[in-house]
Amino acid sequence: MSDRLKDTVQLPQTDFPARAGLADMEPRWLAQWADQPQKKSDAPRYRLHDGPPYPNGDIHAGHALNKVVKDVVCRSRHMMGHRIDFQPGWDCHGLPIETQVIKKKSVDASDSVVFRNQCQAFAQDYVARQRTEFQRLGIEANWDQPYLTTHPDYEAHVVSVFGQLVDAGLVYHGRKPIHWCTCCKTALAEAEIEYDTHQSVSVTVRFPLSELPGVSTDLPVSLWVWTTTPWTLPANVGLAVHPNLEYGVFDLGTEVAVVANTRWAALSETLGVSGQCLATLYGRDLEGCVASHPFLDQPAPIGGADFVTDSDGTGIVHIAPGHGVDDYQVGQYYGWDVVMPVDDSGCLTQGDWAGQFVFKASPQIRDHLNATHRLVHSATIQHAYPHCWRCHNPVIFRATPQWFIAMDTPMPNGKTLRAMAMESLSSIQWVPEWGKTRIQAMLEQRPDWCISRQRRWGIPIPVVRCQSCGEPALTPAVNAAIQTAVRTHGSTVWFEQSAAEILPATTTCAACGSQAFEKVMDILDVWFESGSSFMLDPEPADLVIEGTDQHRGWFQSALLLALAVRKEPPFKAVMTHGFIVDEQGKKMSKSKGNATKPEQIVQSYGADILRWWVASVDVKDDVQLSPQLLDQAKQAFLKIRNTIRFLLGNLNGFSGDRVSVDALAPLDRWIVHRAQTVHDAVVLDYEGLAIHRAVQRLVQFCSGDLSAHYLDSVKDRLYCDAPQSESRQCAQSTLAYLFELLIRMIAPILVFTAEDAYQYYAFKTNSSVHDLTFLDPGAHSTALAQQEADTTWAAVFSIKEQVYQAAEVLRQNKVIKQFLQTQVAITLPESLAHLQTFTEWRSVLLVAEVTCSVDETVTDPVVSVTPVAHKKCDRCWRYDATVSDQVCARCAHVMEVVQ
RNA sequence: GGGCUUGUAGCUCAGAUGGUUAGAGUGCACGCCUGAUAAGCGUGAGGUCCCUGGUUCAAUUCCAGGCAGGCCCA
Numbered sequence: 009m010s011d012r013l014k015d016t017v018q019l020p021q022t023d024f025p026a027r028a029g030l031a032d033m034e035p036r037w038l039a040q041w042a043d044q045p046q047k048k049s050d051a052p053r054y055r056l057h058d059g060p061p062y063p064n065g066d067i068h069a070g071h072a073l074n075k076v077v078k079d080v081v082c083r084s085r086h087m088m089g090h091r092i093d094f095q096p097g098w099d100c101h102g103l104p105i106e107t108q109v110i111k112k113k114s115v116d117a118s119d120s121v122v123f124r125n126q127c128q129a130f131a132q133d134y135v136a137r138q139r140t141e142f143q144r145l146g147i148e149a150n151w152d153q154p155y156l157t158t159h160p161d162y163e164a165h166v167v168s169v170f171g172q173l174v175d176a177g178l179v180y181h182g183r184k185p186i187h188w189c190t191c192c193k194t195a196l197a198e199a200e201i202e203y204d205t206h207q208s209v210s211v212t213v214r215f216p217l218s219e220l221p222g223v224s225t226d227l228p229v230s231l232w233v234w235t236t237t238p239w240t241l242p243a244n245v246g247l248a249v250h251p252n253l254e255y256g257v258f259d260l261g262t263e264v265a266v267v268a269n270t271r272w273a274a275l276s277e278t279l280g281v282s283g284q285c286l287a288t289l290y291g292r293d294l295e296g297c298v299a300s301h302p303f304l305d306q307p308a309p310i311g312g313a314d315f316v317t318d319s320d321g322t323g324i325v326h327i328a329p330g331h332g333v334d335d336y337q338v339g340q341y342y343g344w345d346v347v348m349p350v351d352d353s354g355c356l357t358q359g360d361w362a363g364q365f366v367f368k369a370s371p372q373i374r375d376h377l378n379a380t381h382r383l384v385h386s387a388t389i390q391h392a393y394p395h396c397w398r399c400h401n402p403v404i405f406r407a408t409p410q411w412f413i414a415m416d417t418p419m420p421n422g423k424t425l426r427a428m429a430m431e432s433l434s435s436i437q438w439v440p441e442w443g444k445t446r447i448q449a450m451l452e453q454r455p456d457w458c459i460s461r462q463r464r465w466g467i468p469i470p471v472v473r474c475q476s477c478g479e480p481a482l483t484p485a486v487n488a489a490i491q492t493a494v495r496t497h498g499s500t501v502w503f504e505q506s507a508a509e510i511l512p513a514t515t516t517c518a519a520c521g522s523q524a525f526e527k528v529m530d531i532l533d534v535w536f537e538s539g540s541s542f543m544l545d546p547e548p549a550d551l552v553i554e555g556t557d558q559h560r561g562w563f564q565s566a567l568l569l570a571l572a573v574r575k576e577p578p579f580k581a582v583m584t585h586g587f588i589v590d591e592q593g594k595k596m597s598k599s600k601g602n603a604t605k606p607e608q609i610v611q612s613y614g615a616d617i618l619r620w621w622v623a624s625v626d627v628k629d630d631v632q633l634s635p636q637l638l639d640q641a642k643q644a645f646l647k648i649r650n651t652i653r654f655l656l657g658n659l660n661g662f663s664g665d666r667v668s669v670d671a672l673a674p675l676d677r678w679i680v681h682r683a684q685t686v687h688d689a690v691v692l693d694y695e696g697l698a699i700h701r702a703v704q705r706l707v708q709f710c711s712g713d714l715s716a717h718y719l720d721s722v723k724d725r726l727y728c729d730a731p732q733s734e735s736r737q738c739a740q741s742t743l744a745y746l747f748e749l750l751i752r753m754i755a756p757i758l759v760f761t762a763e764d765a766y767q768y769y770a771f772k773t774n775s776s777v778h779d780l781t782f783l784d785p786g787a788h789s790t791a792l793a794q795q796e797a798d799t800t801w802a803a804v805f806s807i808k809e810q811v812y813q814a815a816e817v818l819r820q821n822k823v824i825k826q827f828l829q830t831q832v833a834i835t836l837p838e839s840l841a842h843l844q845t846f847t848e849w850r851s852v853l854l855v856a857e858v859t860c861s862v863d864e865t866v867t868d869p870v871v872s873v874t875p876v877a878h879k880k881c882d883r884c885w886r887y888d889a890t891v892s893d894q895v896c897a898r899c900a901h902v903m904e905v906v907q
Numbered sequence: 908g909g910g911c912u913u914g915u916a917g918c919u920c921a922g923a924u925g926g927u928u929a930g931a932g933u934g935c936a937c938g939c940c941u942g943a944u945a946a947g948c949g950u951g952a953g954g955u956c957c958c959u960g961g962u963u964c965a966a967u968u969c970c971a972g973g974c975a976g977g978c979c980c981a
Contacts, residue, residue: 019942027945314909315981334981446911450979453910556912556978586913586977593914593976626920629913630977640918640933646946647933654943704920708932720948727942816950819939826939827949854948885942 013883013895016903017727018736020657024768028649030614034760038143047779054090056082057549057579058149059562060097060157060538063134064104067141069588069596069633070555072606076622077585077699078553079147083756084694087782094149096142097541100131100158101466102534103197109465120464120503127465128158128500141606145615146759148778155544157467157537164495165543166532167470171487172573176419180412181480183346184458185329185336188406189396190354190366195462196396196403206393206402208236209370212275212322212384213377215247215299215308220266223257223287229264231299231310232275232384234321236391238373239366242359243328244301245344246309248335249291250316253323258283265384266294268323275322279385291316302382304359313338330407337455348407366404411460411469411530413568421575426451428571437581439697440628447559447567457568459533466531467494468502472510474517475524483518486511502527539565542578549579556584583697586630593632604633613638616758620645623757624703644707645761648754651710652765654719655747658726659740664771666741669790673735675848676742678801679718681793683709683749688785690753699757706753714746717805721851728884730902744771745788752782803840804852807869811853814873824875829887831857835870838862856887 056078061071082092105127110117115126139151155162173179187196214230223229231247249255256269260283267275269288276282291312299308308326315334316325329339330348339346349358354366360376361369377383394403415426423431429451438444460469470490473480493501493510501510507525516523539562542548548570554562563582570578588604589595596604609618621641625631669680686709693702722739729736747769755762755777766777774780811834815827824830832855836843841862849858856876863870878887881896883903890897 014942017942026943317908319908440912442911446979449910453980559911560979584978589977595977621919624919632918637918643933644919650943650946654946657943700920704932707919711932715943716948719943723942723947812949816938819949820937 016906017883018661018731019727020654021660022653022656022768024653024656024765026653028614028616028646028761030616030760031611033764034144034146034610034615037760037763038146041148041776044776049091051089051091053093054082054085054551055093055545055547055549056085056551056553057541057545058094058096059552059554059558060099060155060541061138062102062104063098063100063131063138064108065134067138067606069604069606069609071138071142072145072609072618073585073588073622073627073631074553074555075142075147076145076619077583077627079145079149079759080619080623080699080756081551081553081583081694081697083148083759083778084691086778087752087756087780088691088695089781092148095153095155095544096139096147096149096151097155097538098131098135098138098157099534099538100128100135100156101531101537103199103461103463103465105130106463106465107199121500123464124500124503131156131158144610145606146619148759155541157534157541158498160495160498162537162540162544163467163499164491166467166537166540167487167491167494167499169540169543169569169573170470170532170536171484171491173413173569174482174487175484176572177417178414178419178425178572179459179482180414180417181409182412182456183330183348183407184410184412185331185333185346185348185405185407186410186462187394187403188354188408189399189401189403190352191399191401192396193352195408197461197463200397201394201403202397202400203392204395204400204402205390206395208389208391208393209238209374209386210234210236210389211238211374211377211386213238213241213302213326214265214382214384215302215324215326217266217297217299219297220257220264220287221289221293221297223264225259225264225286227259227262227264229257229266231266231324232322233324233326235326236389237331238370238377239350239356239361240328240331241302241326241373242304242349242356242361243330243347244304244308244326245329245339245347246311246327246342247299248311248313248316248325248327248338249294249323250314250318251290251292251295251312253291253316253318255289255291255294255323256285257287257289259286266324268318270318271321271323302377303380309342309344311338311342311344331405333405336407340455346407350404350406354404367402408462410458411471413457413459413572415454415456419572425568425572426454428575429567432567432571432577436577436579439581439583443556443559443582443584446556447563450560450564454564457533457565459536460530461533463531464503466534467499467537469528469530469532470494471528472507472515472525473528474520474522475526476522477517477520479517479519480528481515481517481525483515486515489515502529535561535565536569538562539569542566542570542574548577551581551583552579553583553585555587557587559584585627588633589630591632591634591636593630596633609638613642614760616761617642617645619757619759620703623699624707626700644703645758647707647715648710648750648758649761649765651715651719652747652750652761655743655750656765656768659743659747659770661731662740662744662770663737664744665737666744667734667738669745669788670792672738672742673848674796674800674846675718675721675851676738677790677793678796679713680742680745681789681797682713683746684783684786684788686713687749687753687783691782691785694756702753703757710750717808717852718742721848721854724851724884724886728899728902730905733902749783749788751777752780755780800843800846803843803869804846807834807843807871808853810869810871811855811873814871815855818873818875827853827855828880828885829875830855830873831876832859833872833874834858834860835863835866835872836860837866837868838864840869857889 082094086092109126116122212234216230254269258265294310295312297310301308327335329336329346351357356364374386396403416424433444471480489511507527566578690702725735725739762777818824844860878889879891880887881891882894883899888896
């Protein structure tokens with residue numbers, strides 16, 4: 009009997025599989041998409057410019073997050089009617105690849121050309137791997153034509169940018185201290201330094217001072233200065249104090265000493281002296297005073313610097329700009345010389361200790377200080393000190409010739425690069441807004457940009473020098489010739505051909521008239537390369553999206569170079585995201601976290617779930633990643649997928665002729681209106697780059713309005729009303745509206761699942777879901793639906809909640825098993841009198857009977873829920889007064905019609 | 908140490924120009940259904956809104972200082 013009845017019920021039916029099977033399904037779609045030809049479009053272009061990742065390993069979760077965010081943005085913009093231009097890039101030069109190649113024993117690192125070819129092969133290998141890995145995530149991009157910083161055309165662009173900076177007067181040759189290994193006679197990058205303990209001679213030295221503001225004494229006055237590198241004293245050009253520290257002037261009986269107040273106790277104890285404090289000065293009071301060098305006949309002016317501390321020493325430091333980064337910056341600020349009397353092998357070149365190795369000179373200088381009564385105290389200390397990673401010898405800081413971009417030199421337009429950069433910030437949209445504050449502070453403080461490196465895997469600094477007089481030939485013609493050579497042969501040409509082969513034959517030194525030139529063998533800072541990527545397109549990018557570390561990195565290098573060359577920023581908007589951290593909010597360590605490799609996530613969960621996780625979290629802050637969170641993403645994903653499957657199943661047999669929204673049943677009108685409202689809000693979320701809000705909205709809509717309220721209610725009509733009845737046509741029309749809206753909302757995120765589901769939709773208008781655009785705002789929201797939403801539905805659902813709370817009590821008391829077995833009496837207040845004629849009480853509440861009355865003495869609705877005595881219809885399972893012969897009147901009628 | 912930044916239910920997120928009982932989804936517990944079934948529905952429990960101090964009639968919200976994270980510097 010029940011089987012026969014079941015045959016008359018229209019249950020959902022679809023071939024859209026119950027199980028996602030993403031691991032199999034996703035690659036099938038990738039293959040299919042790859043086969044499709046590129047579509048032409050004259051829609052307005054939207055260009056998201058890709059910040060190039062570094063190809064020296066497989067992609068990690070951070071890469072995945074970055075590219076998925078970009079992809080969701082691009083795809084959603086596409087659905088807003090744009091033609092997307094997304095060219096992925098890779099930043100292929102640089103030290104990490106050099107060092108990884110050097111570690112390979114098979115490589116001959118002595119030959120630059122061979123070495124560079126090895127680096128090239130290494131980079132290309134990882135570009136290919138990363139590309140495959142990104143593609144597997146469903147990232148849509150111009151994968152066939154990525155930009156690589158090693159591509160000859162790109163390299164030529166970079167050479168051109170350098171030339172234009174020269175023309176703008178921004179490039180200069182100067183000196184800057186860098187780590188230098190005196191044993192290997194080479195510059196070392198930070199990454200090539202390892203810290204080890206080292207024994208140093210420390211000295212506390214007197215720097216005599218003839219006058220001190222507000223202090224009068226007949227005794228000799230001196231500033232006491234502590235240093236662990238006495239060998240740098242010959243290169244001293246001044247002293248630095250902290251402007252806000254207090255300095256005491258101490259009378260020791262035979263002399264007067266100036267040191268930081270907070271250091272005096274420790275110092276007087278160490279030295280066994282006592283003294284009386286004559287005065288206290290702030291560091292800023294000392295600024296501008298001039299002391300004398302302890303043994304050279306030269307002044308030692310006093311400057312202020314924030315890096316000075318009173319944690320050790322005397323609170324006064326000696327400044328040798330040729331031998332320290334801090335020193336260098338203070339020196340730059342005050343315009344002090346970069347004195348650097350040390351040669352390649354670490355030997356002093358001038359003065360009494362000329363020819364002496366620096367670490368041997370230190371004790372000699374100490375002895376000299378002692379002999380001349382300039383030494384206050386001396387000791388031997390053990391401390392962590394930088395050592396060379398290759399030979400493990402201690403390294404020194406040594407100023408070497410470098411190329412710079414001037415931040416504060418006016419360009420032909422009269423503005424400095426710094427000023428232009430600061431001004432440009434407000435013309436750029438920063439998401440989140442504090443990105444502007446962040447980069448602003450960095451731009452304000454940054455020193456001139458040192459763009460040269462003493463390495464081999466990079467684009468050479470395109471500079472030649474006159475062999476006779478050493479003058480660089482920085483002319484447009486020379487730059488053009490180098491561009492041509494690089495574009496034709498790649499930048500390795502610099503290591504293969506002589507200057508004469510590269511330059512035009514007529515090149516003549518402007519200074520001395522010589523025609524013999526030699527190449528400068530430095531390479532460019534990789535940030536200069538990636539920062540030149542604006543050259544790929546004549547227009548600024550609409551948007552860039554990178555981690556917040558790029559406020560110092562790429563955003564800044566790109567901004568500075570584009571402003572110098574184009575006088576406009578390279579991007580209109582900058583969105584930043586945070587970093588991936590573990591369950592405790594701590595940064596990811598390489599030792600653990602194999603569960604967080606994108607590859608494994610894709611394998612065990614699927615790319616759509618990884619994408620859903622990315623989309624569901626607020627990426628402007630750091631985001632946590634763990635299996636638990638992926639499981640949660642999977643749950644939400646399945647909810648959405650199931651909902652879509654239910655829609656598809658119940659659209660089975662639908663003609664596709666959708667009933668217009670106003671002609672639908674009120675409940676249908678409401679859910680279509682709701683779905684449209686959510687759709688419109690989701691589109692705005694996408695547009696405002698708040699993807700996680702779109703996801704929250706979507707999930708809450710699916711679980712709340714759709715699943716709990718609408719779909720549960722509409723099942724009776726779908727399953728039990730006559731197949732072609734108007735009521736069922738309305739229901740199916742509604743499901744079609746819902747599907748159309750829902751599939752669009754998820755398409756930018758669940759790129760595979762949306763495409764897969766769309767193929768099972770019988771009324772699709774495009775072959776791919778990814779060719780669809782969003783619907784116009786309010787496309788399916790009528791004035792009537794809006795009015796009903798305002799006046800009816802909130803009250804109805806609030807009453808539903810009341811009814812269920814009351815019904816739950818009956819169920820707990822075992823009076824009923826199901827809510828279907830109840831009848832409900834609703835007493836409405838005057839204000840809700842219009843709900844008395846509401847026609848859908850029964851299907852909304854899913855109970856047997858509903859009666860409504862109005863009572864002006866109540867202020868809120870009152871409900872009474874009681875068991876009903878009706879029999880259950882064996883077909884529709886509702887309890888109904890008309891049940892006879894096991895089915896209700898409606899079902900009896902339907903069965904007649906069907907047969 | 909400095910610049911920027913984060914801290915609201917177990918989790919992901921909302922929210923309040925300062926004002927009743929701080930919300931949603933998910934997870935969890937209990938129950939229902941077995942015609943969305945490796946699904947669906949209902950009810951419920953869950954919060955010192957990081958801490959301390961200040962301003963205020965009133966602070967999770969504003970201010971200051973801490974604590975714990977993150978990025979970038981030093």
